[in-house]
Amino acid sequence: xxxxxxxxxxxxxxxxxxxxxxxxxxxxxxxxxxxxxxxxxxxxxxxxxxxxxxxxxxxxxxxxxxxxxxxxxxxxxxxxxxxxxxxxxxxxxxxxxxxxxxxxxxxxxxxxxxxxxxxxxxxxxxxxxxxxxxxxxxxxxxxxxxxxxxxxxxxxxxxxxxxxxxxxxxxxxxxxxxxxxxxxxxxxxxxxxxxxxxxxxxxxxxxxxxxxxxxxxxxxxxxxxxxxxxxxxxxxxxxxxxxxxxxxxxxxxxxxxxxxxxxxxxxxxxxxxxxxxxxxxxxxxxxxxx
Numbered sequence: 001x002x003x004x005x006x007x008x009x010x011x012x013x014x015x016x017x018x019x020x021x022x023x024x025x026x027x028x029x030x031x032x033x034x035x036x037x038x039x040x041x042x043x044x045x046x047x048x049x050x051x052x053x054x055x056x057x058x059x060x061x062x063x064x065x066x067x068x069x070x071x072x073x074x075x076x077x078x079x080x081x082x083x084x085x086x087x088x089x090x091x092x093x094x095x096x097x098x099x100x101x102x103x104x105x106x107x108x109x110x111x112x113x114x115x116x117x118x119x120x121x122x123x124x125x126x127x128x129x130x131x132x133x134x135x136x137x138x139x140x141x142x143x144x145x146x147x148x149x150x151x152x153x154x155x156x157x158x159x160x161x162x163x164x165x166x167x168x169x170x171x172x173x174x175x176x177x178x179x180x181x182x183x184x185x186x187x188x189x190x191x192x193x194x195x196x197x198x199x200x201x202x203x204x205x206x207x208x209x210x211x212x213x214x215x216x217x218x219x220x221x222x223x224x225x226x227x228x229x230x231x232x233x234x235x236x237x238x239x240x241x242x243x244x245x246x247x248x249x250x251x252x253x254x255x256x257x258x259x260x261x262x263x264x265x266x267x268x269x270x271x272x273x274x275x276x277x278x279x280x281x282x283x284x285x286x287x288x289x290x
């Protein structure tokens with residue numbers, strides 16, 4: 001009797017709620033879409049496309065003296081690394097570049113600190129940048145040769161000129177863009193002078209400072225290669241620009257392109273490893289970049 005009074009047991013079902021009207025349903029990404037979300041793979045595909053265009057143009061011209069193919073250039077590049085010649089030339093250029101770049105960065109920060117500290121310093125910075133920033137660094141090479149002779153000092157001089165002014169302008173513009181609220185907050189905490197610059201202005205101007213460092217690096221790198229193309233050796237050892245110039249005279253066009261490829265590879269490594277790491281530990285850490 002009690003069994004007849006028990007309600008029947010119904011089978012349970014789970015129904016998925018329909019998506020709200022007007023809301024798109026997210027679908028799982030395909031393999032190619034997942035690859036497309038990584039900047040490294042996107043850039044690799046771009047480089048692959050450029051290499052294919054290069055190879056096609058070389059085969060169309062069919063003149064190795066004017067335009068060697070990508071494969072010939074790659075062979076010359078690997079051969080230069082295997083023989084050690086390309087590595088030696090690159091190391092010589094980078095050693096000079098780092099010296100000039102460091103001096104230029106130091107000089108730019110000193111000028112900028114003077115500009116934010118006094119009105120006279122600001123006038124000096126504005127006057128010098130208006131005069132010297134439009135002046136190409138390579139145009140000072142004849143004077144550098146006259147003053148410092150045929151050596152490393154002349155290269156460092158033109159590199160300092162190419163780095164100093166764009167970095168000083170970017171840094172000063174970044175300091176000027178720091179909100180007055182942050183400056184007042186720093187003063188309320190008793191900060192002034194150099195402490196105010198280091199704890200308030202520098203963190204607030206980090207995007208402009210890093211941008212100036214990147215611009216200064218690019219200017220310095222191309223100025224060094226151009227200067228080495230003009231007079232070549234420094235202290236009896238030529239750099240990467242001299243390597244390009246020598247092979248151009250000997251009509252080794254594949255080695256010329258290999259030297260240019262070395263310039264490009266170094267630029268890519270510095271941009272994607274050096275400055276990206278710098279941005280990661282500065283801009284993103286301070287909350288200045290998403």
